[in-house]
Amino acid sequence: MTKDHPPATGESxxxxxxxxxxxxxxxxxxxxxxxxxIHRTRRDWAADLGLMLFAACFAAASSDSIPIxxxxxxxxxxxxxxxxxxxxxxxxxxxxxxxxxxxxLLLAGSEVSHYLxxxxxxxxxxxxxxxxxxxxxxxxxxxxxxxxxxxxxxPEVSGDRKSSALTYFALIAGAIGWGLFRRSRQQLIASLxxxxxxxxxxxxxxxxxxxxxxxxxIAREMHDVLGHRLTLLSVHAxxxxxxxxxxxxxxxKAAGVIRESAHLALRDLREVIxxxxxxxxxxERPQPELADLARLVAEARAAGGRIELTGPPDGPAxxxxxxxxxxxxxxxxxxxxxxHAPGAAxxxxxxxxxxxxxxxxxxxxxxxxxxxxxxxxxxGGQGLIxxxxxxxLAGGELSAGPAHDGFRVRAWLPWPAADPVSAxxxx
Numbered sequence: 001m002t003k004d005h006p007p008a009t010g011e012s013x014x015x016x017x018x019x020x021x022x023x024x025x026x027x028x029x030x031x032x033x034x035x036x037x038i039h040r041t042r043r044d045w046a047a048d049l050g051l052m053l054f055a056a057c058f059a060a061a062s063s064d065s066i067p068i069x070x071x072x073x074x075x076x077x078x079x080x081x082x083x084x085x086x087x088x089x090x091x092x093x094x095x096x097x098x099x100x101x102x103x104x105l106l107l108a109g110s111e112v113s114h115y116l117x118x119x120x121x122x123x124x125x126x127x128x129x130x131x132x133x134x135x136x137x138x139x140x141x142x143x144x145x146x147x148x149x150x151x152x153x154x155p156e157v158s159g160d161r162k163s164s165a166l167t168y169f170a171l172i173a174g175a176i177g178w179g180l181f182r183r184s185r186q187q188l189i190a191s192l193x194x195x196x197x198x199x200x201x202x203x204x205x206x207x208x209x210x211x212x213x214x215x216x217x218i219a220r221e222m223h224d225v226l227g228h229r230l231t232l233l234s235v236h237a238x239x240x241x242x243x244x245x246x247x248x249x250x251x252x253k254a255a256g257v258i259r260e261s262a263h264l265a266l267r268d269l270r271e272v273i274x275x276x277x278x279x280x281x282x283x284e285r286p287q288p289e290l291a292d293l294a295r296l297v298a299e300a301r302a303a304g305g306r307i308e309l310t311g312p313p314d315g316p317a318x319x320x321x322x323x324x325x326x327x328x329x330x331x332x333x334x335x336x337x338x339x340h341a342p343g344a345a346x347x348x349x350x351x352x353x354x355x356x357x358x359x360x361x362x363x364x365x366x367x368x369x370x371x372x373x374x375x376x377x378x379x380g381g382q383g384l385i386x387x388x389x390x391x392x393l394a395g396g397e398l399s400a401g402p403a404h405d406g407f408r409v410r411a412w413l414p415w416p417a418a419d420p421v422s423a424x425x426x427x
């Protein structure tokens with residue numbers, strides 16, 4: 001269909017356009033046409049002209065050493081020189097047809113013209129340096145096919161022709177060897193460059209993984225710390241909202257707790273943001289330990305919670321990572337209990353010892369009656385997911401779910417044996 005004819009009935013312009021060649025197909029055809037043209041840079045032109053000049057100078061310098069048969073017509077010597085000049089000019093075609101050029105120059109140099117040795121050297125060097133191994137092997141075979149015949153006739157060849165032929169084969173072999181060396185060197189440089197790029201990309205991936213892990217750690221820290229503080233605020237604010245006729249002393253006490261909790265929440269937020277700005281290497285803020293569980297339970301009891309704590313065991317303290325993980329597990333479990341079971345009793349049991357494991361179990365009873373959620377909000381289970389990740393990083397496990405008497409969070413953490421040297425130092 002031409003431009004002047006409309007589409008047939010029931011045929012849309014979309015279907016007509018679908019029959020047209022895609023931009024990719026047109027680009028492939030253009031690229032195939034462009035493959036016939038060699039785009040040389042200034043450096044390529046300089047290299048080609050330099051090799052052409054080398055071939056011409058080699059032909060001129062070796063002209064006196066070429067053996068001339070007696071009775072040879074001077075016209076044949078002129079034709080030989082013209083063929084040598086044309087062969088030097090064909091060096092400019094070495095990038096477009098390297099294999100064909102090498103084969104023609106080798107055949108003509110051994111049968112027709114003695115001045116084509118220089119161009120033939122350039123041509124076989126180009127094939128060995130730029131073409132696959134199979135093409136190089138075929139060109140080398142063409143170059144050295146006459147060698148067995150020459151060696152067979154060697155006793156009958158004169159001294160000048162013998163030295164000239166041996167020099168020719170040695171020069172061709174040297175050109176092929178130099179081309180193979182240059183090819184292997186280019187491949188080595190390319191492989192080293194590829195390795196450097198892979199190493200750089202791997203370093204970027206590792207850096208991105210470290211940044212992601214740091215962000216996840218900061219997110220867990222903010223969730224654990226601020227979630228605990230804000231639930232305390234929610235509990236006291238909810239108490240003030242539902243007990244508007246409470247005595248002034250209780251209202252003042254609740255307002256003081258709210259103010260103190262807000263102050264602590266802001267302080268923790270500033271500390272976490274400071275770590276985010278400064279980087280993990282400059283994190284010097286104190287971290288909670290297992291011994292701080294009593295203070296955490298006291299704060300929760302001051303907010304009106306009914307909490308029973310058993311443990312932690314007496315004796316040496318667990319490693320800082322284990323103690324901090326156990327503290328965060330209890331903190332998040334108390335936060336969830338305040339959110340989803342306000343007013344319910346909570347039981348905390350911490351047991352274990354060195355060369356064993358530290359067990360943390362937090363149970364809360366179902367919420368009494370139909371008590372309202374005093375602003376706990378929906379956490380979507382992200383806190384428990386973060387705790388499970390914390391326990392896994394510490395080498396332990398965590399399980400959470402409904403139980404017959406309410407909700408249970410249970411975790412165990414490895415507690416390695418104390419180092420005797422460090423224990424004596426602490427003593």
